Every structure is written in structure tokens, then in C-alpha cells.
Amino acid sequence: MKAPSGGGGSGRSQGGKTRVLTAKKRSNSSNRWLQRQLNDPYVKAAKAAGWRSRAAFKLIELDERFNLLRGVNRVVDLGAAPGGWCQVVMQDRPRATVVAIDLLPIEPITGVTIFQKDIRDDDAEALILEALGGTADLVLSDMAANTVGHQQTDHIRTMGLIELGLDMATRLLRPGGCFVAKVLAGGGDNTLTAALKQAFATVKHVKPPASRKGSSEWYVVAQGFKGRMAEEVAPDPAEGVAPDPE
Numbered sequence: 001m002k003a004p005s006g007g008g009g010s011g012r013s014q015g016g017k018t019r020v021l022t023a024k025k026r027s028n029s030s031n032r033w034l035q036r037q038l039n040d041p042y043v044k045a046a047k048a049a050g051w052r053s054r055a056a057f058k059l060i061e062l063d064e065r066f067n068l069l070r071g072v073n074r075v076v077d078l079g080a081a082p083g084g085w086c087q088v089v090m091q092d093r094p095r096a097t098v099v100a101i102d103l104l105p106i107e108p109i110t111g112v113t114i115f116q117k118d119i120r121d122d123d124a125e126a127l128i129l130e131a132l133g134g135t136a137d138l139v140l141s142d143m144a145a146n147t148v149g150h151q152q153t154d155h156i157r158t159m160g161l162i163e164l165g166l167d168m169a170t171r172l173l174r175p176g177g178c179f180v181a182k183v184l185a186g187g188g189d190n191t192l193t194a195a196l197k198q199a200f201a202t203v204k205h206v207k208p209p210a211s212r213k214g215s216s217e218w219y220v221v222a223q224g225f226k227g228r229m230a231e232e233v234a235p236d237p238a239e240g241v242a243p244d245p246e
């Protein structure tokens, strides 16, 4: 799972200045994270159920509400480590083709093609498409940027990843397909929502119960992909050229 906020790195940017966290502050922050993990019923339930992450419950809850997994055959999971969402998909749709990508390694999951890669890598999209063997019914993105402890910077970085995820989804999805992504409350949301509404028939913002109350994390569920916009499709070179007079 994502590192606890404030738990990593010795230096962090604050209002343009860099301050170095003392070992004591770092350890307090890790202790708070550990305490929260120990008290979190979702962490205990995930362990008991064999899910690799408590995040698995977020997808289960979203699926209960939106029937995301019904009938899906091809699924892409962007930012998939340690693999909780992939497990949920495979349990529900054992014959589905699932392609997972993450910067971090993911222990093998039967039926899931895993790429340890940055989604920004030039070859990422082609590799996903090839492994998928066709367009996707569902693109999931639980990606979150590594936090640096500066709220605005963290927000911008994660929103950048979400936009990349959406951009990729519009090329991977079949018409009618669905995109689910973690988003953060705050500035920049309107632009994203507008782009989503342009590309999908319905767009809902939801906070599943498993999402921590204090976090700014929400999820968008965008259903009914309208297909690639005409202007995005490469122009036909023959178009506009007058036919040769016979």
C-alpha cells in the first residue's frame, strides 16, 4: 500500500523552502501510521480475507453500487500494486484478461499480466494493448503519486497522474466501457470533470466507505464511454483530396 504520508524521505518542500525532518518527527509520523493500521478494521478484514490491500474493499464497494465487473472480459489496472484490485477482479471474473501496471513489483496473480513500469513510459500503452488483445471494458486507476508532504504539490502530482490515466483510458476503452479513478478533492477537479463528462455518458463522484474519512481521496466512476472523439482520430490522408478526373 501507499507509504504513510510524511513517512518517507528525509527532506520535504514546504512553501518553497526545504526543511529536513528530524529522526524524531519521522518516527512519530511512522508510529501514527502504524497505530492507524492496527486500529483499522479494514486492514484486519483484508488480512483475514486474504486481500493484499485494504483498497480491495473500495473496489468491492464500488462494484456493489455500480456493477462495474458485470460482464467484463478485459480489464486494465493502472497503479495496481500490491494487487488487491486485481484479486477482486479475478475472483469475480476468473476468465477475464487483466493487465496490471505499477512502478512497484507485484507478486504474480493467476491470470493477470503484470508490468513493472511507469505508465508514462513510451512503450507502456502499447504493451498494455498487446497483452489485452483488444479494447478494454474497464480501466481502473488507483494511482497516487508519492507524497512529499506539501499538500499542493502532492495534489498537483496526483491530479497529473489521473489526467494521464484518463488520457490512456480514452485510447484503451471500447465504446460503452467504464473508467474508475481515484481523484483528490480540491483545485483542478472541474477541468477533469469536464473532460470526463465530454467522454462518458455518466460521471459520478463517490467516496466508498472503505476510503478513510479524513482523506481527500474520492473516486470517479465514469460509465458509457462515447468512443474516441472525431478530432482525436488521425485524419485520413485521402480525405479532402479531390478525386483524380477520369
Ligand SMILES: C[S@@+](CC[C@H](N)C(=O)[O-])C[C@H]1O[C@@H](n2cnc3c(N)ncnc32)[C@H](O)[C@@H]1O
Pocket (backbone or CB within 6 Å): 001, 002, 052, 053, 055, 056, 078, 079, 080, 081, 082, 083, 084, 085, 086, 101, 102, 103, 104, 117, 118, 119, 120, 142, 143, 144, 145, 146, 161
Ligand atoms: C494506492 S496504490 C494502489 C493499490 C491497489 N489498487 C491495490 O488494490 O492493491 C497506488 C499505486 O500507484 C502506483 N503509481 C504511482 N505512480 C505511478 C506511475 N507513474 N506509474 C505506475 N504506477 C504508479 C504506486 O506505485 C502505487 O503502488
